[in-house]
Amino acid sequence: MSGFTVNGAGIDDADIEDAPEPAAQLAALFWRWWAGNKIDSQQITLYRRALRDGKSYIIVDWDEKKGMPRFTLHSLDAGDVEPGIMLHHDPEDHNRILYATRYFYTFDPLNPGRTGVQRKTIYLPGEIRKYIQGKAGQWETYMDSGDLSWPLSWVDAQGAPLGIPVIEFENPGGSEMAGIIGLQNALNKTWLDLIAAADTSGFPLIAIEYTTEGGFNPIADDANIEGDDELHISPARIIQVDNARVHRLEAANLQPMIETKEAFVQAIAGVSRIPVYYLQPVGGAEVPSGEALKQLESGLVKRVQERQLVFGQAWADAMEIAYNIAKTFGAGLPEVDPLNIQAQWTDANVRNELQQAQVAEAYKRLGVPDDVVWTTLGFTPTDIAGFKGQARREEAVTVAAIAGELRRAGLAAQRPADSTPPVQQNGGTQ
Known part of the structure; x- marks a missing residue:
């Protein structure tokens, strides 16, 4: 306010x-x-x-x-x-x-x-x-x-x-929160599920499937590991195993969970009547501006x-x-x-500085009081009070200057008609 x-x-x-x-x-x-x-x-x-x-x-x-x-x-x-x-x-x-x-x-x-x-x-x-x-x-x-x-x-x-x-x-x-608490809880849960799914299946895995008996012996003590009990996998390394098949498990498709998350965001925006771009990051061409922004925010x-x-x-x-x-x-x-x-x-409306300036200029031409013009431009009462104080000070200086001129003119009019001002000559007066 x-x-x-x-x-x-x-x-x-x-x-x-x-x-x-x-x-x-x-x-x-x-x-x-x-x-x-x-x-x-x-x-x-x-x-x-x-x-x-x-x-x-x-x-x-x-x-x-x-x-x-x-x-x-x-x-x-x-x-x-x-x-x-x-x-x-x-x-x-x-x-x-x-x-x-x-x-x-x-x-x-x-x-x-x-x-x-x-x-x-x-x-x-x-x-x-x-x-x-x-x-x-x-x-x-x-x-x-x-x-x-x-x-x-x-x-x-x-x-x-x-x-x-x-x-x-x-x-x-x-x-304002009562209607979206359930949706927000569901959104939080979806985020947790998405993070857990990304941790467990969001990356490709190497699987070794043994066709007969064999494989790695169980390791009882990490401090006593024999060379054959370890499997080192790194880029460009050849994996050689006996009686087994090595294959790659591709990363899981997380898009359905991402779409579920976005659906909850849309639902929260609909229930709360808050524009959705306030609830999720936007960028590039998705950023509303101008008249589009004004229309999107009209409900808010x-x-x-x-x-x-x-x-x-x-x-x-x-x-x-x-x-x-x-x-x-x-x-x-x-x-x-x-x-x-x-x-x-x-x-409360989205301000268009150029449009507001044009409106204020039209108000000024129509003789609308300065207070209304300044308010239209978004100045606070403190700003307006400062403008008025400055105007009063400038007006006081102008009035003082005019009064001084009138006083000097009045003194000049009071001099006798035959009197002449003294003439400065050779450093003295005559």
Whole structure:
């Protein structure tokens, strides 16, 4: 993800105070929180967990030291009492979350006796309840250092609930891996069989078939080998045996096993809807490019765009909770009402740099704002903010130069008509 817009206003600069309106100020503030929590890199882990497990989570709270909301990533979907997070939905309205529960175990390397104790935290819209498991297995109320009450109040200055600070990033359709685990296991098994077959029958062998009694005597001890008990075979060496026939066993045809392996790859590509060239090496003319690549990746791009919609709404919910938390525990936030947050994503389509440049040039001729033109070219909000800052600095220099010229022109106009400027002569004035 590349940024946020608030009520249609995007980030204007890294400096909130320079933003022209409250909505743009808030968008810039969101981006500052984003950078302060290092989410630019952590979001990769967040999305991969959602794709792998079907769900991942973020818990939003207040970081007193940094003076901003804190976003903490969680991956595990809890069982009844297993570590992880569980959302409890209204049985009559699945979209309405009643409360969230987080199970975890304590870890204190300096006090081993306190390690491995199970904890439970329940997040309700207006309060937070903490529990610890007693020795008999029962849940007991618990207060961490710094907690002022039990349960913790989770309301704003007017007493309104701040909301459940647990945000779910749910992958549409669940885990991307669930449907291909069986096929992947079969592919792994086929690879092992192919390697074993290559080891045992992938090379030609020399066979000696005895027609009567005879042959090599059994060797009881490798350290006591008589000359006649060994058979040395090497290139250009003549093999001479008695009462036997020497013939060559050709290498086995491994192509059917190779085709079986490729069939499993094709099946995985079909089930996962991932282009097959992502799953096996390609080269030469087989490498798709241009319009062919765009067509082949259209299904994958569509899936990415669907997840951008779902994950974008989750980010909007997370930022709305963070905004409410910051207004309660922080100070100086711009008031924006009603609040409409949208996530900005980088383009999921395969980019054609020349085509994008031509589109941007057409936009420029039509008078489309520079922000749209820059976004079309793939520049990030940080890049765009830098462009605007540079433009403002250049404009300030130009305005200062014009103002200087006008000031000098004004001084010249104020001189009396009969006055003449002094003439420099022989190092002096007259």
